[in-house]
Amino acid sequence: MKTKVLMVCLGNICRSPLAEGILKSKVDSDKVWVDSAGTAGYHVGSPPDPRSIAVARKHGLDISSQRCRKFSTADFEEFDYIYAMDQSNYSDILASARNESDLAKVSLLLEAVDLGYSEVPDPYYGGNDGFEKVFQMIDTACGAIAKRIEEDGRN
Numbered sequence: 686m687k688t689k690v691l692m693v694c695l696g697n698i699c700r701s702p703l704a705e706g707i708l709k710s711k712v713d714s715d716k717v718w719v720d721s722a723g724t725a726g727y728h729v730g731s732p733p734d735p736r737s738i739a740v741a742r743k744h745g746l747d748i749s750s751q752r753c754r755k756f757s758t759a760d761f762e763e764f765d766y767i768y769a770m771d772q773s774n775y776s777d778i779l780a781s782a783r784n785e786s787d788l789a790k791v792s793l794l795l796e797a798v799d800l801g802y803s804e805v806p807d808p809y810y811g812g813n814d815g816f817e818k819v820f821q822m823i824d825t826a827c828g829a830i831a832k833r834i835e836e837d838g839r840n
Contacts, residue, residue: 687718688834691760692794693778694770697723697753699809699816701770702733704794704823706741706748711831720764724777726755734809740816744824761787768794768830771804795822797829 692704701721708719731753732738741748758781760767767790769775775793782788795803805822808815 687716688766688837689718689720689764690830690834691756691764691767692719692721692770693724693756693767693774694721694805695723695725695774695807696727696809697721697755698728698731698734699737699807700805700819700823702748702751702753703737703741703816703820704768704770704827705751706746707820707824708827708830710746711827712834717831717834721751722754722756722760724756724774728753729755736808736813736816739813740820743817744820756781758783758787761790764790766830766834767791768797768826770794771807794826794830797826797833800825 690708692701694700701723705719705721733748733751738749756778761782767778769778769791775791778791779788793803794805800822805819808819
Protein backbone atom coordinates (compact mmCIF):
# COMPACT_ATOMS: atom_id res chain seq x y z
CA MET A 686 0.00 0.00 0.00
CA LYS A 687 1.30 3.45 -0.92
CA THR A 688 1.94 6.16 1.61
CA LYS A 689 -0.16 9.18 0.64
CA VAL A 690 0.92 12.75 1.35
CA LEU A 691 -1.09 15.94 0.84
CA MET A 692 0.47 19.42 0.70
CA VAL A 693 -1.90 22.31 1.51
CA CYS A 694 -1.74 26.08 1.16
CA LEU A 695 -4.41 28.73 0.64
CA GLY A 696 -4.98 28.83 -3.12
CA ASN A 697 -3.06 25.74 -4.28
CA ILE A 698 -1.20 27.74 -6.91
CA CYS A 699 2.11 28.77 -5.26
CA ARG A 700 3.43 26.83 -2.28
CA SER A 701 1.58 23.52 -2.23
CA PRO A 702 2.16 22.79 -5.95
CA LEU A 703 5.87 23.36 -5.34
CA ALA A 704 5.75 21.07 -2.30
CA GLU A 705 3.95 18.41 -4.33
CA GLY A 706 6.50 18.57 -7.14
CA ILE A 707 9.50 18.68 -4.83
CA LEU A 708 8.39 15.77 -2.66
CA LYS A 709 7.51 13.70 -5.73
CA SER A 710 11.08 14.20 -6.93
CA LYS A 711 12.46 12.83 -3.65
CA VAL A 712 10.36 9.68 -3.18
CA ASP A 713 9.72 6.43 -5.01
CA SER A 714 6.45 6.95 -6.91
CA ASP A 715 5.73 3.23 -6.61
CA LYS A 716 5.63 3.62 -2.83
CA VAL A 717 4.52 7.21 -2.20
CA TRP A 718 1.71 9.23 -3.78
CA VAL A 719 1.78 13.02 -3.39
CA ASP A 720 -0.97 15.54 -4.11
CA SER A 721 -1.75 19.14 -3.19
CA ALA A 722 -4.82 21.23 -2.39
CA GLY A 723 -5.89 24.65 -1.16
CA THR A 724 -8.10 25.56 1.76
CA ALA A 725 -9.81 28.16 -0.42
CA GLY A 726 -11.43 27.40 -3.76
CA TYR A 727 -10.22 30.53 -5.55
CA HIS A 728 -8.37 28.76 -8.35
CA VAL A 729 -10.00 25.33 -8.76
CA GLY A 730 -8.96 23.80 -12.08
CA SER A 731 -6.18 26.34 -12.69
CA PRO A 732 -2.52 25.46 -13.16
CA PRO A 733 0.06 26.68 -10.64
CA ASP A 734 1.16 30.32 -10.67
CA PRO A 735 3.58 30.92 -13.58
CA ARG A 736 6.25 31.97 -11.07
CA SER A 737 5.96 28.61 -9.25
CA ILE A 738 6.19 26.80 -12.57
CA ALA A 739 9.27 28.86 -13.47
CA VAL A 740 11.13 28.31 -10.20
CA ALA A 741 10.34 24.59 -10.32
CA ARG A 742 11.59 24.41 -13.92
CA LYS A 743 14.77 26.25 -12.87
CA HIS A 744 15.39 23.35 -10.48
CA GLY A 745 14.57 20.64 -13.02
CA LEU A 746 10.95 20.00 -12.00
CA ASP A 747 7.84 20.25 -14.17
CA ILE A 748 4.71 21.12 -12.20
CA SER A 749 2.83 22.67 -15.12
CA SER A 750 0.33 19.81 -15.45
CA GLN A 751 -0.91 20.13 -11.86
CA ARG A 752 -4.39 21.59 -11.36
CA CYS A 753 -5.72 23.35 -8.31
CA ARG A 754 -8.28 21.66 -6.12
CA LYS A 755 -9.90 22.49 -2.82
CA PHE A 756 -9.15 20.60 0.38
CA SER A 757 -12.09 18.52 1.63
CA THR A 758 -12.84 16.38 4.67
CA ALA A 759 -12.57 13.31 2.41
CA ASP A 760 -8.82 14.05 2.25
CA PHE A 761 -8.54 12.85 5.85
CA GLU A 762 -9.60 9.38 4.68
CA GLU A 763 -7.37 9.42 1.61
CA PHE A 764 -4.07 10.68 3.04
CA ASP A 765 -1.64 9.45 5.68
CA TYR A 766 0.10 12.81 6.11
CA ILE A 767 -1.28 16.31 5.54
CA TYR A 768 1.20 19.20 5.59
CA ALA A 769 0.07 22.81 5.87
CA MET A 770 2.29 25.63 4.67
CA ASP A 771 1.32 28.10 7.40
CA GLN A 772 -0.57 28.48 10.66
CA SER A 773 -3.73 29.87 9.04
CA ASN A 774 -4.11 26.88 6.71
CA TYR A 775 -3.12 24.52 9.52
CA SER A 776 -5.95 25.93 11.65
CA ASP A 777 -8.42 25.68 8.75
CA ILE A 778 -7.52 22.03 8.19
CA LEU A 779 -7.81 21.21 11.89
CA ALA A 780 -11.25 22.87 11.97
CA SER A 781 -12.37 20.33 9.35
CA ALA A 782 -11.10 17.35 11.34
CA ARG A 783 -13.77 14.92 12.48
CA ASN A 784 -11.79 13.03 15.11
CA GLU A 785 -8.40 12.48 16.75
CA SER A 786 -7.23 10.31 13.87
CA ASP A 787 -7.79 13.20 11.44
CA LEU A 788 -5.97 15.61 13.76
CA ALA A 789 -2.98 13.30 14.06
CA LYS A 790 -2.36 13.43 10.30
CA VAL A 791 -1.88 17.21 10.16
CA SER A 792 1.42 19.07 10.63
CA LEU A 793 3.04 22.29 9.57
CA LEU A 794 5.48 21.53 6.75
CA LEU A 795 8.39 23.27 8.42
CA GLU A 796 8.00 21.22 11.60
CA ALA A 797 10.01 18.61 9.69
CA VAL A 798 13.15 20.78 9.90
CA ASP A 799 14.67 23.50 12.04
CA LEU A 800 15.00 26.57 9.85
CA GLY A 801 14.28 29.06 12.59
CA TYR A 802 10.67 29.68 11.56
CA SER A 803 7.53 27.61 11.37
CA GLU A 804 5.70 28.93 8.31
CA VAL A 805 6.35 28.99 4.58
CA PRO A 806 5.48 32.57 3.58
CA ASP A 807 3.05 33.12 0.73
CA PRO A 808 5.10 34.52 -2.19
CA TYR A 809 2.03 35.45 -4.27
CA TYR A 810 2.21 39.22 -3.75
CA GLY A 811 5.99 39.45 -3.84
CA GLY A 812 8.60 39.24 -6.53
CA ASN A 813 10.32 36.29 -8.14
CA ASP A 814 12.97 36.12 -5.39
CA GLY A 815 10.23 35.17 -2.92
CA PHE A 816 9.45 32.09 -5.00
CA GLU A 817 13.10 31.04 -4.92
CA LYS A 818 13.25 31.47 -1.13
CA VAL A 819 10.03 29.47 -0.73
CA PHE A 820 11.38 26.76 -3.04
CA GLN A 821 14.50 26.40 -0.88
CA MET A 822 12.47 26.19 2.36
CA ILE A 823 10.12 23.59 0.92
CA ASP A 824 12.97 21.63 -0.63
CA THR A 825 14.73 21.35 2.72
CA ALA A 826 11.54 20.26 4.50
CA CYS A 827 10.64 17.76 1.78
CA GLY A 828 14.08 16.18 2.04
CA ALA A 829 13.45 15.51 5.73
CA ILE A 830 9.90 14.29 5.06
CA ALA A 831 11.06 11.89 2.32
CA LYS A 832 13.69 10.48 4.67
CA ARG A 833 11.12 10.08 7.46
CA ILE A 834 8.66 8.28 5.17
CA GLU A 835 11.39 5.93 4.02
CA GLU A 836 12.48 5.23 7.60
CA ASP A 837 8.90 4.70 8.79
CA GLY A 838 8.62 1.81 6.37
CA ARG A 839 4.97 2.63 5.82
CA ASN A 840 5.49 2.47 2.07
